[in-house]
Amino acid sequence: MNRKPMELVQKSLARRYRAERRFRFFGVVSVIIGVLALLVLFFEIFSSGLGAFRQTHIQLSVNFDPEILEITDAHDATQIRSGNYEGILRKALAQRFPQVSGRAAKRELNGLISIAAAYDLRAELADNPELLGQQKTYWVLADDDVDTYYKSLQGDKPFTARTSEARQAQIAELINQGEIRTQFNWRFFTSGDSSEPEMAGILGAVAGSLLTLLVTFVLSFPIGVAAAVYLEEYAPKNRFTDFIEVNIANLAAVPSIIFGLLGLAIFIGFFGMPRSIPLVGGLVLTLMTLPTIIISSRNAIKAVPPSIRDAAFGIGASKMQVILHHVLPLAMPGMLTGAIIGMAQALGETAPLLMIGMVAFIMDIPNSISDSATVLPVQIFLWSDSPERAFVERTSAAIMVLLVFLVCMNTLAVWLRKRLERRW
Amino acid sequence: MHDILEHKSRVSPKVDLPFMAPTHPIAEPGQRPFAADDYQTVGSPFVDKAKFAMRDVNVFYGEKQAVVNVSLDIAENEVIAMIGPSGCGKSTFLRCLNRMNDTIEACRVSGSIQLDGQEIYSSKMDVVPLRARVGMVFQKPNPFPKSIYENVAYGPKIHGLVNRRVDLDEIVETSLRRAGLWDEVKDRLDAPGTSLSGGQQQRLCIARTIAVSPEVILMDEPCSALDPIATAKIEELIAELSENYTIAIVTHSMQQAARVSHRTAYFHLGKLIEVNDTQKVFTTPDHPLTEAYITGRFG
Secondary structure (H helix, E strand, O other): OOHHHHHHHHHHHHHHHHHHHHHHHHHHHHHHHHHHHHHHHHHHHHHHHHHHHEEEEEEEEEEOOHHHHOOOOOOOHHHHHHOOHHHHHHHHHHHHOOOOOOHHHHHHHHOOEOOHHHHHHHHHHHHOHHHOOOEEEEEEEEOHHHHHHHHHOOOOOOOOOOOOHHHHHHHHHHHHHOOEEEEEOOHHHHOOOOOOHHHOOOHHHHHHHHHHHHHHHHHHHHHHHHHHHHHHHHOOOOHHHHHHHHHHHHHHOOOHHHHHHHHHHHHHHHOOOOOOOHHHHHHHHHHHHHHHHHHHHHHHHHOOOHHHHHHHHHOOOOHHHHHHHHHHHHHHHHHHHHHHHHHHHHHOOOHHHHHOOOOOOOOOOOOOOOOOOOOHHHHHHHHHOOOOOHHHHHHHHHHHHHHHHHHHHHHHHHHHHHHHOOOO | OOOOOOOOOOOOOOOOOOOOOOOOOOOOOOOOOOOOOOOOOEEOOOOOOEEEEEEEEEEEEOOEEEEEEEEEEEEOOOEEEEEOOOOOOHHHHHHHOOOHHHHOOOEEEEEEEEEOOEEOOOOOOOHHHHHHHEEEEOOOOOOOOOEHHHHHHHHHHHOOOOOOHHHHHHHHHHHHHHOOOHHHHOOOOOOEHHHOOHHHHHHHHHHHHHOOOOOEEEEEOOOOOOOHHHHHHHHHHHHHHOOOOEEEEEOOOHHHHHHHOOEEEEEEOOEEEEEEEHHHHHHOOOOHHHHHHHOOOOO
């Protein structure tokens, strides 16, 4: 009689352990699927994007011939600005490939190098006026088609669709002489957008993103925290506050493009603000991140132990003193974490910004919140839509930069939480 | 905000209990020991010079009544212990004395509670100075997550008791000395208050309370989270503090009530059953329920 329950237990044990192993197995499989998906994503982005960080350059011996340049005084800024730098580059190319003849062949030869090469020479001459009349060897930026072809030579199937046989021969000659190579692509980080892929950079988009996020943070954090404090600490619990609470939760789930339409109607349509500016972008993203910040701030305030409130109330602190001296400092890590996660969400947001015109092609780097700008995810969207093949790797490279920013922000959130967390 | 009911002085001390046969001290399961609103406190709930005078205090949490028609006086510089089984309303009653119940949304208080003749639930009473006069020590030690110094200095700072740093230093030292903690912490005033042991934390909380020079100190089971040695220190401290302060202490430990208090009030199901000198309560209680409780027949 006494043994019977124990026997039953023994019998069921094997089944229970099997069930547990299955249960754990499903968990492990889910984790593996998640990690694999992430690895595939990273591999895909990195393998196609890494190329963008190096750019093909061609070695050319350039003569700053005053006659071709039509510059008499190298200290005259006006003359420097209007110099015929394409001319000296064309001459340098013709000297490098003297066998090329005929108008069409020559035009094709000139297409080896980017139009950015002329701008670089102008900057060089402006910095060093003594170069006028001198001969000097430079690594000049190659055209994007050359760049694409040269990079594809490393693979098994070179991309020849936009490179003629004559040009392939010229490039082969350059390779033989060691006069073509890839260099680190500083331009990608220091310039704005361009219709020429080899000249396009992400600085404009990064600056636009930072300005937009600045507006978003400055507006949404104080408003969100103030709303959370009022709702948690002061608001009476009645139908009206319940209604507000439900609506905040609902707003957090509204598709972001709706906020874009709202911003278009209110800020641009009604208030007549200009399109494409970070101020409007920030306002729209503020509307979008406010619910997230309010909800996370309320949770952070709720998590402050009641014993601390009791202690402060018990020695006669007023409500505001309790909130400012005790509740907010203790809730701050949680509120900041919520805010940063909201910011990260805003950083990756594209749809609402398309609505307010931040999708425009803007070459200049924005300096203030009222300059036309675009943002990183929109820049990615724009490049992914461009026909030039060289934009493919730039798209991936921009995604990598965006990912780096997101990882930084999340790390900051974790660090802040660890740093500010006080134990009791 | 809170209605003050007209004071009905129908409670008189030393009245025999018509509502329960003394031979049957404990109610049968499901049976009410006495009618809900018709009972009288036995013993001596009233004193001549009352610091606190409570009359017909009722406390409700929503629909539930936690304290029923309690009338009680607390004399100046006395230590009064409140005992009773869990959920008997003694902590709730204690929290009325400095209006800590205000922070609980659904809590409603009726009746009259006077501190030195002032109605504390009157709309004219400001809770901030009230809580400075009636300090509170809680069940779980709850120092602020700040330094030991800051913990003690916080009260004087917010009430603007001092302007100069030296005066503040003095208050901190005096308070810590009175709480018997000075010698243990004088070399590490900048250490976080939470780094102290449980008993030290509770004494720090007492120092924090007396730093604002209250007249009354309410203690809500101050030793329930402490070991016997720390408890003994706190009890010693209560005895010393009673020279200068009026102390109301809620406790689950009858030995503690017997050791530290002058008078003892026994609560049962929200009702104040008996108030008497501590010695009398623990030797010859007037009420059978009190006797049942102190002899350990329930609780």
